[in-house]
Amino acid sequence: SQTIHQWPATLVQPVGSPLSLECTVEGTSNPNLYWYRQAAGRGLQLLFYPVGIGQISSEVPQNLSASRPQDRQFILSSKKLLLSDSGFYLCAWSVQRREETLFGSGTRLTVV
Amino acid sequence: SQKIEQNSEALNIQEGKTATLTCNYTNYSPAYLQWYRQDPGRGPVFLLLIRENEKEKRKERLKVTFDTTLKQSLFHITASQPADSATYLCALQDGSGNTGKLIFGQGTTLQVKP
Numbered sequence: 001s002q003t004i005h006q007w008p009a010t011l012v013q014p015v016g017s018p019l020s021l022e023c024t025v026e027g028t029s030n031p032n033l034y035w036y037r038q039a040a041g042r043g044l045q046l047l048f049y050p051v052g053i054g055q056i057s058s059e060v061p062q063n064l065s066a067s068r069p070q071d072r073q074f075i076l077s078s079k080k081l082l083l084s085d086s087g088f089y090l091c092a093w094s095v096q097r098r099e100e101t102l103f104g105s106g107t108r109l110t111v112v
Numbered sequence: 113s114q115k116i117e118q119n120s121e122a123l124n125i126q127e128g129k130t131a132t133l134t135c136n137y138t139n140y141s142p143a144y145l146q147w148y149r150q151d152p153g154r155g156p157v158f159l160l161l162i163r164e165n166e167k168e169k170r171k172e173r174l175k176v177t178f179d180t181t182l183k184q185s186l187f188h189i190t191a192s193q194p195a196d197s198a199t200y201l202c203a204l205q206d207g208s209g210n211t212g213k214l215i216f217g218q219g220t221t222l223q224v225k226p
Contacts, residue, residue, distance in 0.1 A: 032212050034212070034213075036216075042218065043201070043216045043218035044203075046214065046215070050212070092155075094212050100146065101203075102158065103155030105154065106154065
């Protein structure tokens, strides 16, 4: 069966520091991978989504970037964190782009 | 602009009753609508998907309706239990694209009291 792993679970980082969150998927190949963010008291916001093999598109302008170094590995990065980057980050994937989406366990990021 | 609305106020019901949650949307033509459950500090868990040509979908104690004329989906939990207490999210997929992007509502928190 397919599983999705996301780490770390929690992270406290100072403003201006870099960020690297990792997500891997097992049990499938060429998964459609997404990054979402959930700020306190707000809904899930789509950050990045797949637009083709090896291509990632950003939904909103921000100081975050996403990469896919391997087929089933997804990285969310930042060179310099802002206070507004605090939130709950979720990696997600779907087998078919029009079917259910499976979410990781999330990373709680606090920028101080 | 596109908008998805769920009742932001918590829904409190007694165990054994039917819980009904509402999802309304505007300026949107989704081909699919999905419902997810989210527990505190956890990622959302998929519950049900309903397509635009389906009026109703059931899964055990769960039932979802989809009215594209009213631009509304209703999510029902029958014979509710305290374990059903969670936040329920409505999500739409844009039928014009094929990226699998989900646009989420803010969710409605359900509290089932024993």
